[in-house]
Amino acid sequence: MNNLIRYLDSIVARDPAPRSRWEVLLYPGVWALFWHRVAHRLFRSRLFFFARLINHLSRVLTAIDIHPGATIGKNFFIDHGFTVIGETAVIGDNVTIYQGVTLGGTNPTNGQPGKRHPTIEDNAIIGSGAQILGPVVVGRRARIGASAVVTENVPEGATMVGVKARSTLVAAETWAKEFMPYGTPCKEPCEPSGLARVEQLESELSRLRDQVAQLSAHRSAQEPESPGMTGT
Missing domain, CATH: 1.20.5 (Single alpha-helices involved in coiled-coils or other helix-helix interfaces)
Incomplete structure (x- = not known):
């Protein structure tokens, strides 16, 4: 129960909309993460069909598609839906993703399955509609702007915008806050x-x-x- 309360409080701290924890319990991102935790355990137990079944039901109910194989840390928050997270994606702690984001894969050059989805490190923020493709690493406290397309590694604390995404050259220390809504200074x-x-x-x-x-x-x-x- 204490873990759940801490998780809900972490969302309230990042989202100005809810007036109470009870409202947060209705968020599709919260339910998508709950069902993913169940599906991920089944996946690790090699019960792939049942893991996929729960994944499918979760996608229907929440409009969020998280592959059962994805590894997700603490206090992960998806603000709204229509997000896709691939099988080999790795997400750290206190990561925030807004609607319409894809953590997608690329085809391995050797044709063999492997790490083909992004790694998102702690405290990163991914803006609405961003596409992060391939086995790239998004560094700690990085900000990915809305609709950016990221295909290369992102340094720690960098703010990335555009297609193809480029750094804004604004150091993270310039905007030294624990959390910045929507990922970039306004x-x-x-x-x-x-x-x-x-x-x-x-x-x-x-x-x-x-x-x-x-x-x-x-x-x-x-x-x-x-x-x-x-x-x-």
Whole structure:
């Protein structure tokens, strides 16, 4: 019971929506993880059919597909559904995944089954719609932005965005918080280079406005006054 309470509290700490633990008990991600724990034990006991059966029922009920072979650590939170996690995926502790994420596999070059799905290390956050493909490693405290496509290893603390995903060069220490909702900072642009570019464009716009004002004043000074009306 204490483990369950700690798990529910870890979700409440990461999600501002629920008003109580009871609400969290209705989350599809919580039930998907529960059924996965059962299916994973059956899978490890080589009862593959029954493991798959529970996996199938869980997918129907929660819209979350977690292969029974996937290894998942403590306090894993799937916020909403439509997530797919492959057989050889390994997920660490306190990982958060938003809706529509795929931890997918790639075809081994030797044609033999093996590690073909990602490893997500502790405290990572995977944004909505992200696709992490192949036996790559997403480092501790890494943030994967929404709809990013990751096909290479992600360093610890990196923030990745885009297709193909690239680092934003923002060090994790810059945003040193235990948890950041949605994976990336919201108040400022992710990339320092992008912020510098915005400042440069604003400066150029200000100069252009000054030039337009000067030209308008000069033109007004050069125009002759209209002749006045004369009486007869």
